[in-house]
Amino acid sequence: MKKFFAIIATTFLFTTALLCGCSLPLGTSGRDGVDGKNATAYDYYELAKSIHGEDYTVEQFLHDYLGYTSSELEEAFSLQASINRSLRSAVSVAAQFNKSYTSLGSGVIVELDKDKGDAYVLTNCHVIYNDAAYGTHFADTVYLYLYGQDLDYNDEDNRFNATVVGASITYDVALLKVTGSELLKNSAAEAAEFVTDDDIYLGEEVYTIGNAEGCGMSATRGFVTKDREEVPLNISERYPQSNNFVRYYSVIRTDAAINEGNSGGALFNREGKIVALVNSKTAEEGIEGMGYAIPASVVRRLFPLMKESTFNASNPRLSRAHFTVEGDFTKAELESDSLSNNVSSKIEVESKGSLSTWDGERLAINEKISVAKGCYGLERGDLITHIKITDGETVIEDMDVTRLYHLNDTLLSAREGNTIVVTVWRGNEEVEVTLQMTYKDFD
Numbered sequence: 001m002k003k004f005f006a007i008i009a010t011t012f013l014f015t016t017a018l019l020c021g022c023s024l025p026l027g028t029s030g031r032d033g034v035d036g037k038n039a040t041a042y043d044y045y046e047l048a049k050s051i052h053g054e055d056y057t058v059e060q061f062l063h064d065y066l067g068y069t070s071s072e073l074e075e076a077f078s079l080q081a082s083i084n085r086s087l088r089s090a091v092s093v094a095a096q097f098n099k100s101y102t103s104l105g106s107g108v109i110v111e112l113d114k115d116k117g118d119a120y121v122l123t124n125c126h127v128i129y130n131d132a133a134y135g136t137h138f139a140d141t142v143y144l145y146l147y148g149q150d151l152d153y154n155d156e157d158n159r160f161n162a163t164v165v166g167a168s169i170t171y172d173v174a175l176l177k178v179t180g181s182e183l184l185k186n187s188a189a190e191a192a193e194f195v196t197d198d199d200i201y202l203g204e205e206v207y208t209i210g211n212a213e214g215c216g217m218s219a220t221r222g223f224v225t226k227d228r229e230e231v232p233l234n235i236s237e238r239y240p241q242s243n244n245f246v247r248y249y250s251v252i253r254t255d256a257a258i259n260e261g262n263s264g265g266a267l268f269n270r271e272g273k274i275v276a277l278v279n280s281k282t283a284e285e286g287i288e289g290m291g292y293a294i295p296a297s298v299v300r301r302l303f304p305l306m307k308e309s310t311f312n313a314s315n316p317r318l319s320r321a322h323f324t325v326e327g328d329f330t331k332a333e334l335e336s337d338s339l340s341n342n343v344s345s346k347i348e349v350e351s352k353g354s355l356s357t358w359d360g361e362r363l364a365i366n367e368k369i370s371v372a373k374g375c376y377g378l379e380r381g382d383l384i385t386h387i388k389i390t391d392g393e394t395v396i397e398d399m400d401v402t403r404l405y406h407l408n409d410t411l412l413s414a415r416e417g418n419t420i421v422v423t424v425w426r427g428n429e430e431v432e433v434t435l436q437m438t439y440k441d442f443d
């Protein structure tokens with residue numbers, strides 16, 4: 001994931017100023033004999049302030065001399081503010097294995113107690129996991145670096161330790177914990193928030209902040225170019241060419257520049273909220289603009305699950321309520337005899353076709369979620385339209401199901417003892433079915 005450069009609103013606007021020129025006089029006898037040839041947009045702004053006064057703002061300069069409207073300026077500076085705020089929640093990650101090999105990646109702070117110097121940080125599992133390393137394959141030492149402190153990875157004064165407290169190869173997500181960091185106490189660090197909407201839409205503007213090529217954090221901007229798909233990824237360092245280690249990940253696609261070292265960094269929307277966790281890109285030569293990220297609808301539900309689970313580096317396992325659903329297993333598992341022949345205690349849920357509809361100005365694709373083989377109180381042909389998860393009187397999840405991933409993602413919130421109720425269309429009537437779910441471990 002190679003080097004790229006941060007382009008934020010003011011840089012873009014000032015570059016435009018330089019290209020378009022200004023009607024301000026700047027010098028009468030330049031050294032090269034051409035007035036203003038070597039002047040920058042910042043020089044023009046300083047000259048404008050000398051004419052209009054020190055209180056003359058950048059916004060006024062861009063409006064008066066370049067013709068930017070108030071709405072254009074508000075949009076540009078809103079994005080700039082979001083990017084600069086997100087930089088405070090971003091971290092560079094240096095994971096050491098067996099005191100020799102170091103993996104460089106990115107992460108995002110999602111929970112922070114500045115007074116104590118404690119934090120939880122999310123990153124990719126493949127950043128802190130290496131099956132070619134001796135022992136448990138997880139990093140024995142993890143260092144984190146805040147923005148501006150990630151230029152020298154050997155600088156002990158500008159880094160703080162983190163511990164791996166959760167990891168999932170199945171979802172390529174890992175949770176790091178920081179305790180009692182003096183650097184965090186005295187920093188400008190902030191925790192980032194997740195979006196609460198489970199759907200990300202085509203054309204939504206996003207940006208990512210990551211440690212590309214280990215050269216320190218920077219930002220790139222783009223759009224969501226596919227709202228959900230499955231991509232194969234082999235995170236094995238020991239057998240990188242073997243199909244036996246390929247997993248299929250449910251991701252969104254973006255054309256924001258994604259390069260080595262961006263792994264584990266957050267993908268943000270214009271409001272600065274996390275919409276996904278970057279994890280891969282298409283590596284074929286000549287192909288650009290095809291980066292992938294684990295959606296927030298998955299990551300924000302894995303976060304509390306990892307927090308409350310005890311992490312065992314020798315055998316990291318988590319538990320989830322389980323359906324047999326299309327895309328829920330690896331390709332090898334789906335094709336295995338043991339899975340296909342043992343359906344008496346499982347249920348198959350499929351998406352049947354798709355329907356494109358307009359939701360305001362957003363294009364949403366609604367899949368029909370139907371039951372192919374019935375059990376758990378569901379019957380063949382049931383159309384699942386809603387899911388609700390409760391713990392006593394506490395409602396944990398309560399949402400419509402219009403896409404297959406709604407079902408998969410929401411079940412990550414369920415715990416043993418919860419009540420799971422799905423609403424289905426059965427024939428010509430709406431029926432509520434209380435599911436007796438099994439809970440299955442996954443790595």
